[in-house]
Amino acid sequence: MDPRRLDEIATAATVSPIEADVGGWWCKAAPDLPFRRCNVAVPPVDAAEDRMLFVDGLDQVRRWYHHQGLRLIVQVSTALPEWDLVDAWLEAAGLGFEAPVHLMTAQDVFVCDQCVENARQRVEVATGIDEGWADAYGVVFGGGPVEVARTQAYGRMLTALGDRALGASYRVDGQVVGVGFGVLDDGWLGIFGMGTAPEHRRQGVASHVVHALQEAARQRGVERSYLQVETDNAGAIRLYEELEFVISHGYHYRSEAEPPR
Known part of the structure; x- marks a missing residue:
């Protein structure tokens, strides 16, 4: 590509x-x-x-x-x-x-059956973005009322993507504590909006969300993924490298x- x-x-x-x-x-x-x-x-x-x-x-x-x-x-x-x-x-x-x-890519990555099963049990992936997902998106990212409202407003704009979008929600006791969304285009899954509530970080939430989005994309014939991460976010870069993403360019x-x- x-x-x-x-x-x-x-x-x-x-x-x-x-x-x-x-x-x-x-x-x-x-x-x-x-x-x-x-x-x-x-x-x-x-x-x-x-x-x-x-x-x-x-x-x-x-x-x-x-x-x-x-x-x-x-x-x-x-x-x-x-x-x-x-x-x-x-x-x-x-x-x-x-x-x-960094723009990072992963192509034809093998994901173990147990990883996929764990993601299915913990993460709901819906086709298209709805109001409920947009509201949860803002809450997970947090901040003051203005920041939450702005993030939710951006989430609602994603409804314009229709069935090209995939909205992922990781729930604990019925509450959404992790989010991410995917966009399908020209054989690629773009992974965006990754966020985990502070009290649930470093517990594998983000990995499950990525696996769930990739599995949903594979069901639609898409095997390649990309995402974008700021170069000073060492923790996120390390996580994505563990998920077999590599830096393409920046x-x-x-x-x-x-x-x-």
């Missing part, structure tokens, strides 16, 4: 209420939700070929985001041709460095520090 195609699949898996082609850049916006991946501009594959065209396109994109009341955030993937040149141009334009991420963000006045 061309990593550029995998970037496209992963970007398309993030739901944003506003999307536009602005000067050849793929621009996504969710003005009510502060999550980077909902509010990101993706440069075109030929971004490094002409600096004048790049600068003009970047100016159009900046104005588009400011019109939405948002700061400019650009995703820079190491799969982009001459990505380091593009990155240097963005830095010269005053955009700071944020949140480096990306980071270049962004304005503040939204426009």
Whole structure:
């Protein structure tokens, strides 16, 4: 798989209420939700070929985001041709460095029968995202009332994915304490939104959720998985490596520090 195609699949898996082609850049916006991946501009594959065209396109994109009341955030993937040149141009334009991420993949991974059975017993995987899953998603991730409401609002946006989405819920005594969701596209399962309630961490919840999502995807003929994890999250990286994920490539963000006045 061309990593550029995998970037496209992963970007398309993030739901944003506003999307536009602005000067050849793929621009996504969710003005009510502060999550980077909902509010990101993706440069075109030929971004490094002409600096004048790049600068003009970047100016159009900046104005588009400011019109939405948002700061400019650009995703820079190491799969982009001459990505380091593009990155240097963005830095010269005053955009700071944020949140480096590994994109990790697992292909045709054997999962032991007992692991699958354990996941089936503990994790419910539903086709499509519903209101109940979105509510539990916000509660598991926690925070104050505003943070919970925002996470739940993002969860509700996922209903737009229809049966491409898989919502996983790990329950203890009837209460959801672990969540994750998958998005199916072009033979890949993207795994997103992994979260475990604090009092249930380091008890294998995340492993069961991943196995359950992979098994549900296999039942629909999908054998390849990918996920994204910030490079400073050593615990999560170690967990995913134990689940046979390997680093494919990475990306980071270049962004304005503040939204426009």
